[in-house]
Amino acid sequence: MKKPSIKMLFEKNKSEPQFVEKSNVKDIELKKQDISSSYDKNLATFKSIFSVPKNTDVKVREFTIRALNRRAFIIFISTMVEVERIQESIVKPLLENELSTGEIRDIVSYPIEKTATVIGEITEFITGGMTALFIDGDIQSHLFETTNLTGRSIEKSDNEVIVKGAKEAFNERVIDNIALLRKKIKNENLIVDSQVISKRSRNDVFLVYQKDLANDEILQTIKDKLTSIDIDRILDLSILEQYLEERPRSLFPTILYTERPDRAASFIEEGHIVILMSNSPSCLILPTTFWSLMHSPEDHYLRAPYGNFIRLLRLFAFLVAVFASAFYIAITNYHVGMIPPDLLMAFAGTRERVPFPSVIEIFMMEIAFELIREAGLRVPTPIGPTIGIVGALILGQAAVQANIISPIVIIVIALSGLSSFIISDLSINFAIRMTRLLFICSAGLLGVYGLIALCMVFLFYLVSLNSFGTPYLAPMTPHFLSSKDLIIRHLPIKERFRPGYLKPKDMVKQRKE
Template identity: 75%
Template sequence: MKKRLFKTFFNELNKTPPYNEKSNELEIQLKEQDISTHYEQSLTTFKSIFSYPQNTDIKVREFTIRSLNRRAFIIFISTMVDHKSIQDSIVEKLIENQVPSGNIADIISYPMERTAANIGEITDYICGGVTALFIDGDSQCYIFETTKVRGRGIEKTDNEIIVKGAKESFNERVADNIGLLRKKIKNENLIVESKVISKRSRNDVFLVYEKDLVNDKLLQKIKERLDSIDSDKILDLSILEQHLEERPRSLFPTILYTERPDRAASYIEEGHIILLMSNSPSCLIMPATFWSLIHSPEDHYLRTPYGNFIRILRFAALFVAVFTSSLYIAITNYHVGMIPPDLLMAIAGTRERVPLPSIIEILMMEMAFELIREAGLRVPSPIGPTIGIVGALILGQAAVQANIISPIVIIVIALSGLSSFIISDISMNFAIRLARFLFIFAAGFLGIYGATAFFMASLFYLVSLKSFGIPYFAPMTPHSISSKDLIVRHVPFKERFRPGYLKPKDLVRQRKG
């Protein structure tokens, strides 16, 4: 009986026509048309599209061009434009001009961006902060770049902090971000290409690359991936990143996210492609490999011995962060014979009154460390560090005195947690933190054998990852020509080649001296 009821229900459900959300069809058809040469019709059309005067920041200014004896109007969004430029360079010039000239460019001193005739195209321009001028009798309107969006200035980066090197970071104004890149790359081959993504928000994404370096197939692949996005809104690069990744559920990132224009410029000059977006104080670098996610921009600002020391320390910290907790569990639970007798007695003495197994101890303290880390980030800045330090001291001290946690576990967790902070990339940092828990469970299940097996499986998985067709461990495997800037970097004049796995048009960075 129940099966029959369920069958009837699903049959009725399948008969129901699917619900499709549709926008106003009349407005869609209207946007596909060209503007009218009749003044009143154009004015009525755009007032209707922008819901004027209900939409309070939409401004329409009507006037007469005396020299032409023709009526005209401008329309703009007041919260996104420079009012003084509109008044001084556009409106006053048109009203006060006495020389009869049919060419608008001869009358207006403001740089004319372009002309447009399609209603939908003009609407998109106005939504982007430009001013549109309509003149009675003209079959096209005149577009002026009057955008002036308010935002913060160029400041220091908060996440990728370095001691030696440039301190500038991207901000939310894409014009500023492009200017920062052009300031560093003074080359006529630097291309800034825009594409519109998302259906309703109509967000602009800017591809930045050097046309005499970039691989055309790689560029085309990224453009196709952008064109395939089917979404109503993508408001930030962080969301766009998840749409572009080949494996969005992967633990490890395959796109490099950075707030530093100097880092972005260095990758552009190697043949990479970066994406910029309005309202995003960062950029996406594509493709990205494991090595680029581990490296820090400061490595190249320091002298070679110092940079290599920091880089080797970072790789060592990577292994410490991943394996310290799991090795402690494996050795104390399964491989006690590996511990020297004196150290074994010391560990046994500290654990004498602790009632919990070592894996529970580790998991409790790992979770406590993560809670303190996140709490320190979310609370207001002046008290964040205080909460982190006080919370860690009080929690650790109380846990040891209550005989819930052994002192050596506090040392293990502190060493593991501090080592994870040395990974500067946010996404890779999260991947290391999550991988640490997986290794803890593997070691708790089968000891060192479990941790080793999981490590081998992780390597196989990482080797299978690709970023826009580029293997994750390139140029180490598969091997290709490069500057060999992997674990240890050479002195600058020895780095002769660009990354071969990108197949750039110019592989040689500098000739032999």
């Protein structure tokens, strides 16, 4: 028997449609229709959609409205609502009220959120925690906001720890997160604009901004980006961030991720746009620059001299974390003449019995340090710090005694690793750690010349980055009118302007006396 050729198989597969969704075609068409005025048809439709009684947490309650003398039923998801409140404020008045009125609002002692007629829209509201009321003869459903999702209380921030300043952090309840922002910005111009993304999960996304500050063009760009996302599910802001980025493969992040409401509120007051999402204990700040990622909220809580000292120390730590290991390789392998004679003799004495070149030493210890760091994060909290300290001590001491690693390499790696911990933002921290490995390779190949060449490449690359139309290194390059809050923070009384690269509707935030 003759076997089919690859060309024949390709033509066959090409002619047959692939990945055609057949499982819920009927449901998709049904959800586009309006509800019926027939009580029995509506009851059967929604029992079928929610697989009642197979779906045990979906409850349907049938009764007769005494005041209207008409049959009705409510449907809700019991794990997402307050059942007792539904019974007391919705069902009981409908059963006991005998006043002859045609308005549900006059009978039910519970605020009606809205009415809807499309089956798919009503389904989305029910799965979001609302209770739907259907009355025999009505062509619309009454919807009640009965959502009561359990979650964590407002706690301290775990990842962005500061000594001075607010201690509150976002949690998984988006209502609480919005309330935290409202508490800090008591302004009628603060807009909370909701949008639903993903076809199956139907997650709620909230755009928070000040309408008299935020640039309309940037805002529309973000909305268009959210609308263009066509996917079944996005469960967390960390995943949504990857869909919003213009260059998702870039080493350097272009979106700021934070779990601190005070930090988010300060960016909103500057003209930025904040994205919140249900079930995510954080927010995204758009657009973002390199300097925003390098700053900490504590820089502004401290007095200007103290805040500037910490900021300069952080910038120095950034340079040490990126260049320390690579610079050590460059001068010990290619530019020995740069080292003073006494220090050179000390280096030579420590490396006398080490069999590996300095590049291999550095790579071995960098990988070991990363393993210890990740192990300390992943294991349970009580033993995490212990593993980090004991692992580093034992591994470093054993490697030196076995003449595998020289003591100076341990010092360089420890200094580089400690410096990276000062950078609080997780994304830029990862960028530093990965960039450091690239600089180590360049230094091993070409010494200081390789360092300078790769540094120039990275500068060109950073200049080419944009965050929703905003240059990544602004306002340093290109230059914009702003408060110049870059490396040195000025006194609060001197910060008169908002960032010019955002093109806010109101540039001046502090008038002259």
